[in-house]
Amino acid sequence: MEKTTHDRTPSGRESEDGAVFDAIVVGAGFGGLYMLHSVRKLGFTCRVFEAGGGVGGTWYWNRYPGARCDIESMQYSYSFDESLDQEWDWSEKYAPQPEILAYANHVADRFDLKRDIRFDTRVTEAVFNETANRWQIKTDRGDAVSAQFCIMAVGCLSAANLPAFEGIDTFEGPVYHTGHWPHETVDFTGKRVAVIGTGSSAIQSIPIIARQARTLTVFQRTPNYSVPAWNGPMDSEYARSIKADYSGFRAKMRARPTGFYFPFNTESAHASSGEEREQQFETFWQRGGLPFLGAYGDLLFDKEANDTIAEFAREKIRSVVEDPQVADLLSPDNVFGCKRLCVDSGYFETYNLPHVKLVDVSEHPIERLTAGGVVTNGVEYDADVVVCATGFAAMTGSFDRIDIRGRDGLALKKKWEAGPRTYLGLSTQGFPNFFMITGPGSPSVLASMIQSIEQHVDWMADCMAHMRDLGAQTIEPLASEEDAWVEHVNEVAAISLRSTCSSWYVGANIPGRPRVFMPYIGGFPVYVDRCNQSMDAGYAGFVFDQGALESSTPAIRLTERWHVPVDVEVISLAAIAANRVPVV
Numbered sequence: 388m389e390k391t392t393h394d395r396t397p398s399g400r401e402s403e404d405g406a407v408f409d410a411i412v413v414g415a416g417f418g419g420l421y422m423l424h425s426v427r428k429l430g431f432t433c434r435v436f437e438a439g440g441g442v443g444g445t446w447y448w449n450r451y452p453g454a455r456c457d458i459e460s461m462q463y464s465y466s467f468d469e470s471l472d473q474e475w476d477w478s479e480k481y482a483p484q485p486e487i488l489a490y491a492n493h494v495a496d497r498f499d500l501k502r503d504i505r506f507d508t509r510v511t512e513a514v515f516n517e518t519a520n521r522w523q524i525k526t527d528r529g530d531a532v533s534a535q536f537c538i539m540a541v542g543c544l545s546a547a548n549l550p551a552f553e554g555i556d557t558f559e560g561p562v563y564h565t566g567h568w569p570h571e572t573v574d575f576t577g578k579r580v581a582v583i584g585t586g587s588s589a590i591q592s593i594p595i596i597a598r599q600a601r602t603l604t605v606f607q608r609t610p611n612y613s614v615p616a617w618n619g620p621m622d623s624e625y626a627r628s629i630k631a632d633y634s635g636f637r638a639k640m641r642a643r644p645t646g647f648y649f650p651f652n653t654e655s656a657h658a659s660s661g662e663e664r665e666q667q668f669e670t671f672w673q674r675g676g677l678p679f680l681g682a683y684g685d686l687l688f689d690k691e692a693n694d695t696i697a698e699f700a701r702e703k704i705r706s707v708v709e710d711p712q713v714a715d716l717l718s719p720d721n722v723f724g725c726k727r728l729c730v731d732s733g734y735f736e737t738y739n740l741p742h743v744k745l746v747d748v749s750e751h752p753i754e755r756l757t758a759g760g761v762v763t764n765g766v767e768y769d770a771d772v773v774v775c776a777t778g779f780a781a782m783t784g785s786f787d788r789i790d791i792r793g794r795d796g797l798a799l800k801k802k803w804e805a806g807p808r809t810y811l812g813l814s815t816q817g818f819p820n821f822f823m824i825t826g827p828g829s830p831s832v833l834a835s836m837i838q839s840i841e842q843h844v845d846w847m848a849d850c851m852a853h854m855r856d857l858g859a860q861t862i863e864p865l866a867s868e869e870d871a872w873v874e875h876v877n878e879v880a881a882i883s884l885r886s887t888c889s890s891w892y893v894g895a896n897i898p899g900r901p902r903v904f905m906p907y908i909g910g911f912p913v914y915v916d917r918c919n920q921s922m923d924a925g926y927a928g929f930v931f932d933q934g935a936l937e938s939s940t941p942a943i944r945l946t947e948r949w950h951v952p953v954d955v956e957v958i959s960l961a962a963i964a965a966n967r968v969p970v971v
């Protein structure tokens with residue numbers, strides 16, 4: 388039986404035994420690449436281990452048909468190098484996966500990064516040696532190396548969730564997961580295809596699979612809201628105007644709660660009449676994508692305000708899907724934008740095609756796979772191919788897959804068994820010199836990922852250089868500060884409607900995971916300000932082993948560009964009135 392395959396290119400290299408580095412980085416996605424570049428520039432030695440056969444992380448693995456970014460291309464790229472910004476051209480408003488992967492390779496080649504990356508190598512173990520104050524790292528290729536710093540660049544949505552469907556091994560055709568898509572082209576022509584799941588990955592791939600497949604059966608557990616991308620070729624005049632002042636544009640992005648820029652109306656939805664609201668929603672709908680949520684300032688705070696946008700979106704589904712029963716099944720009744728909002732190109736229209744069928748598995752879960760199909764509610768649906776668009780063990784899943792041990796042999800998995808505990812999402816007490824790029828407790832997936840990555844890397848690299856200045860061996864957060872941060876993360880999550888539904892943000896997509904809202908939802912600039920404050924005060928909230936030197940003023944090398952005031956224009960009036968934090 389054919390299962391998911393990758394074009395892995397085993398290098399046949401010798402394993403590295405006993406090699407010593409200043410930093411080990413786990414993962415060569417956008418986080419790992421920029422970390423390597425930054426610490427190398429500061430004169431540190433660094434080794435990156437990457438499970439995949441190339442750079443790109445998410446964009447290396449997620450090669451399913453239709454995969455593209457839901458942040459506009461002009462905002463989804465590194466900002467650390469002005470000439471890199473100027474030389475790269477995006478071909479579409481929203482970049483497709485192959486182009487983003489090409490960009491990652493371009494960056495890796497341009498800054499000569501690949502020589503310090505070991506591909507096809509999965510880190511299996513990271514153990515802190517308290518006597519030596521160093522991390523001992525092992526891989527599945529026999530490497531056993533040590534480093535002062537262990538930096539996790541493992542991504543937030545990397546640990547694929549393949550549900551243990553009974554009979555999956557008896558299915559005679561290929562079973563693919565969208566997050567582990569084969570490198571060779573998958574041709575669905577003439578095939579009966581089953582897609583399980585209706586999240587972003589399914590919503591992007593279904594219209595394209597439907598164009599080829601003989602029949603397409605979609606198994607839906609929870610319907611999702613989706614806004615059209617209105618994707619198209621890049622408007623060259625727009626691209627030119629951004630490039631004319633890219634750094635100014637980046638500063639505007641950084642000042643936004645989401646870490647990316649779009650027109651945002653701060654007024655309450657209640658301030659408009661029904662007719663005005665319709666008009667406002669329509670205007671924002673026509674802009675498309677995630678910025679649709681910017682139509683009013685209180686849509687994610689106020690359930691009644693949210694009901695208005697939810698009903699508008701359901702009406703759009705009803706206006707597109709011809710069969711009222713199918714339209715009904717496709718219409719979510721949960722909070723709009725509570726689960727990650729999807730962005731599509733022709734998703735709902737696909738259900739008007741005669742060979743496409745929607746099967747509701749909300750009441751009757753998938754029972755099993757047979758040799759030739761998928762069974763639910765006692766009915767077998769024939770299939771030659773199964774596509775699992777079943778998501779990820781988000782935020783912490785990739786940490787769980789490595790045996791990570793800090794002081795006293797404490798396993799990270801044990802420490803986090805009731806949910807992740809971090810200080811600022813950067814590090815966790817009991818695990819010295821252990822940094823997490825876009826770790827739980829930081830904005831990460833709620834901001835534009837590359838912004839989140841760069842801010843974290845700059846902070847970490849500055850911290851490492853400061854420790855070198857001090858002669859400090861270790862840094863870790865104080866337990867009291869970590870407790871206070873976890874409490875704050877939970878407190879702000881509780882005031883947003885986003886924490887109220889069963890999403891991967893709270894780990895609810897996978898049975899048995901603790902239900903905790905994992906990213907920090909207080910807004911990107913508010914968060915960045917907290918990180919800056921800590922650094923400016925000599926890394927307040929952290930403790931170094933060289934306590935006596937802690938009062939020395941840190942040199943700010945890379946983080947200067949993150950000292951940007953919050954854009955007050957985007958703070959929702961409703962949020963201020965309710966004494967709430969500015970989030971969109």
Ligand code: N01
Pocket residue numbers: 455456457458544550565583584585586587588589591606607608609727730748752753776777778779832891895896
């Ligand atoms: O995963 P998901 P995804 N039986 O978890 C269903 C980012 N991303 O890969 O909702 C039946 O959203 C599950 O059902 P339910 C983006 O942040 C970005 O699509 O848990 N169904 C759900 O419908 C996104 O949010 C981009 O009830 C089962 C689906 O599988 C995130 O990645 C593109 C099941 C999983 O949806 C994850 O998206 C793609 C079961 N046993 C992804 N188990 C862009 O940039 C799970 N499901 C545009």
